[in-house]
Amino acid sequence: MFPNKKVQKMIGSKVQVEMKGDLHLLEGTLSSADDYMNLHLVDTVEIANGERLRSLGSVVLRGNNIILVIPMEE
Amino acid sequence: MFPNKKVQKMIGSKVQVEMKGDLHLLEGTLSSADDYMNLHLVDTVEIANGERLRSLGSVVLRGNNIILVIPMEE
Amino acid sequence: MFPNKKVQKMIGSKVQVEMKGDLHLLEGTLSSADDYMNLHLVDTVEIANGERLRSLGSVVLRGNNIILVIPMEE
Amino acid sequence: MFPNKKVQKMIGSKVQVEMKGDLHLLEGTLSSADDYMNLHLVDTVEIANGERLRSLGSVVLRGNNIILVIPMEE
Amino acid sequence: MFPNKKVQKMIGSKVQVEMKGDLHLLEGTLSSADDYMNLHLVDTVEIANGERLRSLGSVVLRGNNIILVIPMEE
Amino acid sequence: MFPNKKVQKMIGSKVQVEMKGDLHLLEGTLSSADDYMNLHLVDTVEIANGERLRSLGSVVLRGNNIILVIPMEE
Numbered sequence: 001m002f003p004n005k006k007v008q009k010m011i012g013s014k015v016q017v018e019m020k021g022d023l024h025l026l027e028g029t030l031s032s033a034d035d036y037m038n039l040h041l042v043d044t045v046e047i048a049n050g051e052r053l054r055s056l057g058s059v060v061l062r063g064n065n066i067i068l069v070i071p072m073e074e
Numbered sequence: 075m076f077p078n079k080k081v082q083k084m085i086g087s088k089v090q091v092e093m094k095g096d097l098h099l100l101e102g103t104l105s106s107a108d109d110y111m112n113l114h115l116v117d118t119v120e121i122a123n124g125e126r127l128r129s130l131g132s133v134v135l136r137g138n139n140i141i142l143v144i145p146m147e148e
Numbered sequence: 149m150f151p152n153k154k155v156q157k158m159i160g161s162k163v164q165v166e167m168k169g170d171l172h173l174l175e176g177t178l179s180s181a182d183d184y185m186n187l188h189l190v191d192t193v194e195i196a197n198g199e200r201l202r203s204l205g206s207v208v209l210r211g212n213n214i215i216l217v218i219p220m221e222e
Numbered sequence: 223m224f225p226n227k228k229v230q231k232m233i234g235s236k237v238q239v240e241m242k243g244d245l246h247l248l249e250g251t252l253s254s255a256d257d258y259m260n261l262h263l264v265d266t267v268e269i270a271n272g273e274r275l276r277s278l279g280s281v282v283l284r285g286n287n288i289i290l291v292i293p294m295e296e
Numbered sequence: 297m298f299p300n301k302k303v304q305k306m307i308g309s310k311v312q313v314e315m316k317g318d319l320h321l322l323e324g325t326l327s328s329a330d331d332y333m334n335l336h337l338v339d340t341v342e343i344a345n346g347e348r349l350r351s352l353g354s355v356v357l358r359g360n361n362i363i364l365v366i367p368m369e370e
Numbered sequence: 371m372f373p374n375k376k377v378q379k380m381i382g383s384k385v386q387v388e389m390k391g392d393l394h395l396l397e398g399t400l401s402s403a404d405d406y407m408n409l410h411l412v413d414t415v416e417i418a419n420g421e422r423l424r425s426l427g428s429v430v431l432r433g434n435n436i437i438l439v440i441p442m443e444e
Contacts, residue, residue, distance in 0.1 A: 001253075003260035003282045020243055020287065021094055021141045031075075037260070037284055038077035038111070060077045060143040062111055065094065067243045069282040095168055095215045105149075112151035112185070134151045134217045136185055139168065169316055169363045179297075186299035186333070208299045208365040210333055213316065223401075225408035225430045242391055242435065259408070259432055289391045291430040317390055317437045327371075334373035334407070356373045356439040358407055361390065 007033050007069055014072040017041070020065045024048040026056070027072070037063035081107045081143055088146040091115070094139045098122040100130070101146070111137035155181045155217055162220040165189070168213045172196040174204070175220070185211035229255050229291055236294040239263070242287045246270040248278070249294070259285035303329050303365055310368040313337070316361045320344040322352070323368070333359035377403050377439055384442040387411070390435045394418040396426070397442070407433035 001009070010030050017026045017039065028044030044056040075083070084104045091100045091113065102118030118130040149157070158178045165174045165187065176192030192204040223231070232252050239248045239261065250266030266278040297305070306326050313322045313335065324340030340352040371379070380400050387396045387409065398414030414426040 001262070002256045003254055003262045004256065006254070006262045006282050018243065018245065019141055021092065023092065023141065032077055032080070034076045034078065037282075040075070040077045040080045056142075056144060058145055060080050060111075062137065062140045062142065063284065064138050064286050065141050066284045067241055067245065067287050068278075068284065070278060071280055093215055095166065097166065097215065106151055106154070108150045108152065114149070114151045114154045130216075130218060132219055134154050134185075136211065136214045136216065138212050139215050167363055169314065171314065171363065180299055180302070182298045182300065188297070188299045188302045204364075204366060206367055208302050208333075210359065210362045210364065212360050213363050223410070224404045225402055225410040226404065228402070228410045228430050240391065240393065259430075285432065286434050288432045289389055289393065289435050290426075290432065292426060293428055315437055317388065319388065319437065328373055328376070330372045330374065336371070336373045336376045352438075352440060354441055356376050356407075358433065358436045358438065360434050361437050 004033075004035055004037065007037060007039075010069070010071045015039075015041070016047075016070040016072060017061060018067040018070075019061065020067060024053055026059070026061070028056075028059070031058075034063070037066055037069070039063070039066070039069070078107075078109055078111065081111060081113075084143070084145045089113075089115070090121075090144040090146060091135060092141040092144075093135065094141060098127055100133070100135070102130075102133070105132075108137070111140055111143070113137070113140070113143070152181075152183055152185065155185060155187075158217070158219045163187075163189070164195075164218040164220060165209060166215040166218075167209065168215060172201055174207070174209070176204075176207070179206075182211070185214055185217070187211070187214070187217075226255075226257055226259065229259060229261075232291070232293045237261075237263070238269075238292040238294060239283060240289040240292075241283065242289060246275055248281070248283070250278075250281070253280075256285070259288055259291070261285070261288070261291075300329075300331055300333065303333060303335075306365070306367045311335075311337070312343075312366040312368060313357060314363040314366075315357065316363060320349055322355070322357070324352075324355070327354075330359070333362055333365075335359070335362070335365070374403075374405055374407065377407060377409075380439070380441045385409075385411070386417075386440040386442060387431060388437040388440075389431065390437060394423055396429070396431070398426075398429070401428075404433070407436055407439075409433070409436070409439075
């Protein structure tokens with residue numbers, strides 16, 4: 001399965017996303033994803049050292065600034 | 075709804091945008107957005123630690139340098 | 149008006165541009181812009197803390213490394 | 223063989239991947255790869271100074287944030 | 297004149313190029329340029345604080361990592 | 371000769387490549403290159419301050435993260 005399809009299959013379940021920049025790990029439910037790996041997450045929280053840092057709610061992530069996506073429910 | 079459509083739906087309302095580079099969080103009213111997530115914000119302010127840092131007014135943001143977009147009125 | 153069109157409308161007037169990398173804010177007259185937001189500025193100066201740092205004259209800016217563009221004459 | 227085809231040929235075998243950002247070297251089995259060099263790795267571990275730092279399991283890597291890919295079984 | 301055409305017109309003359317990454321300013325004669333602003337420079341030197349740091353000779357620069365191009369002979 | 375063609379002509383000979391990220395200069399024999407400047411190098415070594423730092427062997431480099439390519443045999 002191509003990497004993009006792998007991400008599509010995570011829709012509706014929880015994912016962790018590492019972004020470029022100063023943000024820590026994001027954790028949320030993947031609501032949608034397109035071919036550029038732009039993602040819409042809901043119930044998103046920022047995690048540092050295993051602890052909830054802050055709640056971000058609904059966020060749209062720009063695909064080219066995503067380092068990696070980890071499925072949390074496999 | 076695809077991530078880009080999600081952003082389109084925020085037009086006319088307030089958003090927070092995290093950019094690459096040294097800028098802090100930007101907050102403004104989304105005036106327009108295209109498929110590359112290039113954004114035009116008006117009444118934009120730069121926010122640090124929950125405080126207004128400086129007023130930027132009307133700004134055009136290059137989509138590939140956007141980390142994430144958060145709707146403030148859902 | 150789409151973000152790119154917004155930039156097109158700034159041609160002939162003064163703009164501020166924040167770039168990625170170590171440069172400070174650039175200020176100059178926008179001479180041309182294309183759909184990728186590549187920009188040609190003339191009479192460009194680099195600004196730090198509100199002071200002219202150095203004069204760059206005519207410069208071509210690569211669009212994907214632009215963080216944001218601010219019109220100075222609205 | 224073009225670089226992308228070289229990566230395609232690594233599918234099913236172990237690779238090391240250097241990403242942008244703060245991550246150390248990733249090591250895992252390449253499950254799939256597309257033309258943008260988006261990669262799906264399984265049994266992924268993060269390596270620092272030759273030691274396993276943490277286990278990441280199944281991860282999707284965004285191609286444009288990959289610095290380099292090293293085949294481990296040639 | 298579009299920014300890319302502006303760069304095309306610099307072919308055969310001296311330019312300064314600011315790149316992303318740790319390099320200082322590059323100075324050389326522009327040998328060729330394409331629509332992505334990939335550049336081929338010859339007689340290239342790296343400049344720091346107005347002094348020649350090292351000689352690089354013939355170099356190919358990846359367009360997306362160019363911050364700006366300055367013509368030196370206008 | 372366009373920059374990409376210049377790189378194509380280096381196939382089979384030694385090149386130095388400066389990448390984004392924490393890597394030092396890479397030196398190796400260019401095995402293949404595509405239009406995005408994705409490169410496949412063999413017999414690759416990482417160089418710091420003119421000394422071999424470590425041997426990487428066969429590596430695929432993602433084109434958009436290449437800063438510059440220097441031919442070593444002209």
